[in-house]
Amino acid sequence: MIDELRTPPGEAALVLASSLGAADPLAAAAALRRHGVPADLAAAALTQAELRRRAVAKFGPDAARMFFTRAGLEQATRVPVADRRAARLSAAGVRSVADLGCGIGADTLAFARAGIRVLAVEADPPTASVAAANAAVLGLAGLVEVRCADARAADLSGVDAVFCDPARRRGTGRVFDPRAWSPSWDFVAALPGRVPATVLKLAPGTDHALIPAGAEAEWVSVDGDVVEAAFWCGPLAEVPRRASLLPSRAVLTGSGVVAAPVGPVRRYLFDPDGAVVRAHLVAEFAATVDGTLADPQIAYVYSDAPAATPFARRYEVLDVLPFSVKRLRAVLRERGTGRLTVKKRGSPVDPDQLRTAMRLSGTAEATVVLTRVAGAPTALLVEPG
Ligand SMILES: C[S@@+](CC[C@H](N)C(=O)[O-])C[C@H]1O[C@@H](n2cnc3c(N)ncnc32)[C@H](O)[C@@H]1O
Numbered sequence: 001m002i003d004e005l006r007t008p009p010g011e012a013a014l015v016l017a018s019s020l021g022a023a024d025p026l027a028a029a030a031a032l033r034r035h036g037v038p039a040d041l042a043a044a045a046l047t048q049a050e051l052r053r054r055a056v057a058k059f060g061p062d063a064a065r066m067f068f069t070r071a072g073l074e075q076a077t078r079v080p081v082a083d084r085r086a087a088r089l090s091a092a093g094v095r096s097v098a099d100l101g102c103g104i105g106a107d108t109l110a111f112a113r114a115g116i117r118v119l120a121v122e123a124d125p126p127t128a129s130v131a132a133a134n135a136a137v138l139g140l141a142g143l144v145e146v147r148c149a150d151a152r153a154a155d156l157s158g159v160d161a162v163f164c165d166p167a168r169r170r171g172t173g174r175v176f177d178p179r180a181w182s183p184s185w186d187f188v189a190a191l192p193g194r195v196p197a198t199v200l201k202l203a204p205g206t207d208h209a210l211i212p213a214g215a216e217a218e219w220v221s222v223d224g225d226v227v228e229a230a231f232w233c234g235p236l237a238e239v240p241r242r243a244s245l246l247p248s249r250a251v252l253t254g255s256g257v258v259a260a261p262v263g264p265v266r267r268y269l270f271d272p273d274g275a276v277v278r279a280h281l282v283a284e285f286a287a288t289v290d291g292t293l294a295d296p297q298i299a300y301v302y303s304d305a306p307a308a309t310p311f312a313r314r315y316e317v318l319d320v321l322p323f324s325v326k327r328l329r330a331v332l333r334e335r336g337t338g339r340l341t342v343k344k345r346g347s348p349v350d351p352d353q354l355r356t357a358m359r360l361s362g363t364a365e366a367t368v369v370l371t372r373v374a375g376a377p378t379a380l381l382v383e384p385g
Pocket of ligand 1: 076101121
């Protein structure tokens, strides 16, 4: 259908579909039919217009010219993350890369934008067509060869580097077993043995046990949400672990195996960014704020000074209470609390149930952190800032 949408009648249908807005799909379909657009082209144009609207969050203004499949958009890397990766490969001297399982081409396009030649391999024919169309509409076709083929059969002899972002979804669900990824982990894990300069993009929750020997494992967050893990293999590895935060571009590196010192609750609580926690860099972060943990298993860092840091949200600790619903209710009532924000790490308590149990009635706002201090369930009253 992508080919039809790129013909003059298809483009006209798409322009019309985009101008109709998302509010009433039935009225939009009727309007397209009134303009003489055949039913199947009208449906394709409306779907594409809707995907373009949704794609703005990942692709910015380019989304208005690009093509998408629903699954391809869901799995696509967002532009700032893909551009960062491409810039790093380019800085490492990579001039050509094979993108194995390129999807709709988000990473492929970023590599090409960075001036890297791309062999983009995609097994699903409609998705491969979309990747090729995207390279064309963004003026990058000269650097991109899209091949509709099984990545497992790709000839990698002519490329400087390999990038692989295996599919980790089937239908609507996520696939957690690496053997069920596509291509499967056996194939993916063998890639650095074939082309040393290999980058693997994986889910944020990927087990550290999968990190190839000697590889750098990076976790990336955008606006505090961890969006991916990336394993940089062979000559691309610079440090054992890295946490990269966007849009600030703050980077924390370390070994990933150091334990942070443990001490009492102190005046300021720091809640580290998820990328720092996933990369096992809490000790490295704690050192930057002269901080300690209050429990060896819980990734909250405490310090006496209100250090400014891009790596964590900071709270001032106002009160420390052994956790008890009754006790907390009494303290919140005393403070006239009507609105309660609940944060937690290391506590089984359900925040909604807790809020109900507090029977809040005042006008003040409060934030409570449910956690453990030296193994003991504890509630901290805190103030964000
Ligand atoms: C996670 S998506 C890639 C997303 C891409 N990096 C992006 O940002 O747009 C994985 C893709 O791999 C494709 N794929 C799965 N198994 C494959 C195989 N054996 N050969 C080629 N492509 C494959 C899927 O069809 C899917 O489009």
